[in-house]
Amino acid sequence: MKFYTELIKGLWKENPIFRLVLGMCPTLAVTTSLENGLGMGLASTFVLVCSNIVISSVRNLIPAKVRIPCFIVIIATFVTIVDLVMAGFAPALHKNLGLFIPLIVVNCVILGRAEAFASKNSVFLSIADGIGMGLGFTLGLAGLGAVREILGAGSLTVWGNLKFVIPGYEPMILMILAPGGFIALGIILGLMNHIQAVGARRKGTALPTPVHLDCRHCTICKFGA
Amino acid sequence: MKEIIKLTSVLTLICLISGALLAAVSSVTKAPIEKAAMAGKRKAIDKVLPAKEGVKFDVEPLDIIDNDQTWTFYVARDQGKFVGAAVEASSDKGYSGEVKIMVGINAENNVQAIAIVAQSETPGLGARMVEPSFKDQFKNKNINTTKWAVKKDQGDIDQITAATISSRAVVDAVKAGIDVFTKHKAEIIK
Numbered sequence: 001m002k003f004y005t006e007l008i009k010g011l012w013k014e015n016p017i018f019r020l021v022l023g024m025c026p027t028l029a030v031t032t033s034l035e036n037g038l039g040m041g042l043a044s045t046f047v048l049v050c051s052n053i054v055i056s057s058v059r060n061l062i063p064a065k066v067r068i069p070c071f072i073v074i075i076a077t078f079v080t081i082v083d084l085v086m087a088g089f090a091p092a093l094h095k096n097l098g099l100f101i102p103l104i105v106v107n108c109v110i111l112g113r114a115e116a117f118a119s120k121n122s123v124f125l126s127i128a129d130g131i132g133m134g135l136g137f138t139l140g141l142a143g144l145g146a147v148r149e150i151l152g153a154g155s156l157t158v159w160g161n162l163k164f165v166i167p168g169y170e171p172m173i174l175m176i177l178a179p180g181g182f183i184a185l186g187i188i189l190g191l192m193n194h195i196q197a198v199g200a201r202r203k204g205t206a207l208p209t210p211v212h213l214d215c216r217h218c219t220i221c222k223f224g225a
Numbered sequence: 226m227k228e229i230i231k232l233t234s235v236l237t238l239i240c241l242i243s244g245a246l247l248a249a250v251s252s253v254t255k256a257p258i259e260k261a262a263m264a265g266k267r268k269a270i271d272k273v274l275p276a277k278e279g280v281k282f283d284v285e286p287l288d289i290i291d292n293d294q295t296w297t298f299y300v301a302r303d304q305g306k307f308v309g310a311a312v313e314a315s316s317d318k319g320y321s322g323e324v325k326i327m328v329g330i331n332a333e334n335n336v337q338a339i340a341i342v343a344q345s346e347t348p349g350l351g352a353r354m355v356e357p358s359f360k361d362q363f364k365n366k367n368i369n370t371t372k373w374a375v376k377k378d379q380g381d382i383d384q385i386t387a388a389t390i391s392s393r394a395v396v397d398a399v400k401a402g403i404d405v406f407t408k409h410k411a412e413i414i415k
Contacts, residue, residue, distance in 0.1 A: 032348040062239075066232045070239050077243040081250050088257030091265065099345075153349050173387065176349040 006128035010136030016109045017140035017185075018192050023109040027141060028181040030100055035157050037145030040100040041138025047082060048110050048137075049130035051075045055118040056126035062119075071114045072105075079105045109137055147184050152176030266342075270299045270311045273329025273338040282308060289409045296405050298413055307414040308332050313342060314402035319394035320351050326395060328402040330368060332414075339363045339399055344391075351391025359385055359392070363399060368407065373400040 016022045023044075030040045054074050062070045083101045086094040104110065113133055118126040150156055152175030155165040174180050271281050282301035287310075289296045299311040309331040316324050322345040329337035339360055346352045353359060362383060374380025375392050384392035406413065 036348075061235070063232055063235055065228075066236050069236060073236075073239050073243050077246060080247055084247075084250050084254040084258070088254035088261065091261035094261075095265075171349070173349060177347070 002125065003128045006125050007132040010129070010132035010134070011139065012136075014133075015136045015140055016112075016133050017137060017144070018189055020109075020112070021189075022112050023107045023137065026100070026103050026107055027144065028178065028185065029103070031141055031145040031148055031181060031184075032176045033149040033153070033157055034142055034146040035159055036100070037141035037143075038138065038159070039097045040103070041134070041141040043082065043097050043100055044104050044107055044109065044137055045131070045134025047075065047078050047104050048113060048134045049127060050078045051110055051114055052118040052126040052130035053123055054078075055114045056121060056123045059119045067119060068111075068115070071111060071119075075110055075114065076105050109133060144181075144184055144188065147188070148175050148180055151184075152180055266313075269313075269327040269340045269342055270329075272340045273311050273327050274299070274301050274309045275329070275331050275337050277303060277308075284311070287413060289405060289412065291405050291408065296402075298406070300413060306332075309337055310406065310413055312402045312406065314398045314405075316394040316398035316401065318390070318397050319344065319346055320388070320390045321345050321347070324354075324391070324394040324398055326398045326402070328363075328399050330403065330406055334368050336363050336366045336368060336399070336403070339395075341395070346388070346391045346394075351385065351388040353385050353388065354391055354395050359383070359395075368403045373403065 010016060012019075014020060017024075017027055026040055026044075030036045051071075051074055055071060079101060082104075083094075083098070086101070087098065113129060117129045121129070146156060150166070151172050154169040154171040155163060157163045172180070175184065270284055274282065274284065276282070282303060284299040284301050287298045287300050289298055296312055296314075300307065301309045301311075309329055311327055311329040313325065313327050315326070318324075323343065324341070324346070325343040327340045327342050329339070331337045341355045341360065344352065344354060346354065366381070372380040373382070373396055375382050375384040375389060375396055377384055377389055378393070380396065382392065382396050
């Protein structure tokens with residue numbers, strides 16, 4: 001049962017983009033279309049699951065003081081392996097995703113999950129966490145990409161040649177440029193907070209505090225203490 | 226002191242394992258990566274060279290040295306007769322990074338077609354250079370009589386709306402390739 005909880009928490013409750021607000025750099029940079037968002041999300045999911053497995057299995061061997069450099073080396077190694085293998089054996093896929101792979105190294109979601117989850121939990125639960133967080137990240141990126149592509153380009157490219165065009169729509173080019181990323185992200189974040197607040201009010205409970213979020217590593221507020 | 230040694234040795238060990246792993250992966254993937262890059266290039270060459278009844282000609286690479294720069298022309302011949310040549314050219318005048326194109330020139334001194342090999346322009350603006358509406362206007366343009374510049378600069382090529390800089394970069398690269406071809410034509414078509 002715990003496996004299931006860890007698996008689904010990334011989809012809404014602890015969504016890495018909209019709830020943990022991690023990985024903003026790739027989020028704002030690649031979500032200019034649905035296809036880009038999906039590609040970045042899936043590549044990140046793969047690296048996240050691999051790095052979670054390795055880090056949770058060596059978590060007792062790594063001294064706490066050097067854990068961050070160790071995690072970075074492990075993650076960078078995986079990213080490079082993915083990049084090389086994909087370039088060599090799946091060049092078509094690499095052409096679509098190649099741009100995003102090096103970006104994964106600097107993706108806070110992966111280092112964040114290594115630090116906050118994989119270094120404290122078993123391999124089994126870390127796999128669930130990796131898959132859930134990865135899918136949550138993918139969903140967030142794809143949703144944001146779809147909104148920006150529809151508004152900014154007037155079309156929706158699902159994958160490859162599968163493309164829908166909205167006839168007679170004058171695209172708002174702003175939406176696929178950097179400011180559009182901030183605007184779309186802000187509106188979606190606001191909507192999600194609103195939905196959560198309304199849901200809490202209907203149930204008659206107070207708006208949940210971020211205690212259930214994994215913010216132990218952060219010392220700015222004392223919620224996790 | 227003991228702690229420092231422990232921390233250093235753990236970190237060193239992890240880096241060593243990573244390095245060895247990467248070296249192993251790299252040695253396995255090196256050949257396929259080169260092959261894939263070659264296949265990608267071959268595809269771009271095929272796109273810009275003329276074909277007879279749908280059959281692509283064999284191409285042979287020919288290195289031309291112009292101003293200390295090596296340009297590799299891929300020359301297609303039909304029973305010894307020159308039918309076209311493709312060359313990769315690039316421009317650094319783009320909006321973000323280098324724009325790399327492949328231009329094919331046929332025996333009638335016309336541009337057969339161009340292909341965008343690599344670009345990192347703004348999605349939705351400059352990146353629209355890969356769309357046929359922009360790319361295809363280069364087709365069948367005479368290399369000598371066409372004014373190789375965008376309309377904004379009194380040339381013959383329609384720039385992409387709101388992406389004049391990216392359009393200029395493409396035209397600039399095409400022109401560079403054509404100039405080398407014109408200069409060394411005798412050597413290439415012989």
